[in-house]
């Protein structure tokens with residue numbers, strides 16, 4: 001075989017991967033956009049499919065040798081259509097951002113007005129941030145959460161829509177802890193003659209598992225990532241009505257991508273199969289139950305939850321009532337030392353910058369995959385509170401680190417010899 005001998009193998013990278021495996025499995029992974037994907041998904045993603053060029057779509061490829069790849073991509077498409085009840089699916093977007101950019105390219109023109117949720121109120125970078133291509137190429141107008149209950153206010157969205165007359169309304173969020181009903185967005189889109197896109201990147205797994213309303217019957221286009229609550233490989237996906245199918249496919253390839261990552265497409269097909277199993281419904285319900293239990297336990301520890309709680313897989317925690325000096329940045333750093341991984345996050349109308357923040361975002365998809373249930377959530381809240389209270393005392397942080405490792409050892413997620 002042509003490969004380097006065992007002796008000259010790149011041990012540097014593989015040693016680092018092993019180090020990362022230890023980090024992931026001995027600490028609490030609470031980043032709301034992350035998950036542990038299955039060994040089967042990883043096997044498909046690490047397969048010989050990475051060798052293949054397959055520009056085009058099943059049975060319409062530019063290169064030869066794609067008979068098998070065609071079957072794999074067709075399976076992925078068929079499964080995801082079944083999972084969400086969609087007319088048409090494109091499984092090629094390399095990421096959620098690529099999926100969103102392809103939708104804009106396919107449905108609107110540069111300079112067109114689009115309505116989306118402001119980034120600092122829970123929207124996503126690709127919903128019109130000035131530093132993102134979406135905000136550079138299109139005229140994004142933002143709505144915000146209400147000052148009173150920190151939830152979306154559809155009167156405000158309707159008023160803004162009537163004023164700016166968008167071509168497209170983008171629903172969907174990246175750090176909004178509440179259920180988002182698709183119907184009010186549809187009603188406003190119809191009132192102003194706009195198309196409606198629902199970006200379910202975060203909640204795709206909750207939708208697939210029936211723990212969150214499915215926007216597919218209401219939206220013209222639904223985009224999502226496959227690696228968040230849906231628990232698949234890193235990647236994106238677009239679902240559309242038949243009316244927009246051709247425009248969307250053209251916008252993905254050749255519009256904005258070249259050769260698809262068929263190893264990732266195979267991983268998506270495996271993940272869709274897993275999400276179609278009845279046990280995935282239990283998983284989705286458990287994510288939400290765990291988030292509710294964790295939110296309650298954090299309140300008892302003196303934290304304030306943005307909007308008062310959560311109906312999803314995540315919560316945004318306002319640290320100020322717990323400790324007015326404590327920033328999200330500092331909390332993220334010291335919690336990492338204690339083996340608790342989460343991210344700093346702006347709270348609505350945050351006086352601190354996005355690099356500092358007054359809050360953190362916490363999600364339960366990963367710990368739920370590990371098998372943790374409501375009983376473990378107060379422990380996690382206690383570890384977080386203890387670490388933050390004792391953040392200037394290394395012995396406190398060290399003792400939490402040991403307790404976190406002990407808890408994680410009871411919920412193994414991968415075979416340790418892997």
Ligand SMILES: *Cc1c(COP(=O)(O)O)cnc(C)c1O
Pocket residue numbers: 033094095096097098100123124126172173174199200201202225235236
């Ligand atoms: C995560 C996310 C994306 C982007 O996904 P990437 O794969 O990181 O590009 C897009 N939209 C929303 C709402 C997200 O939460």
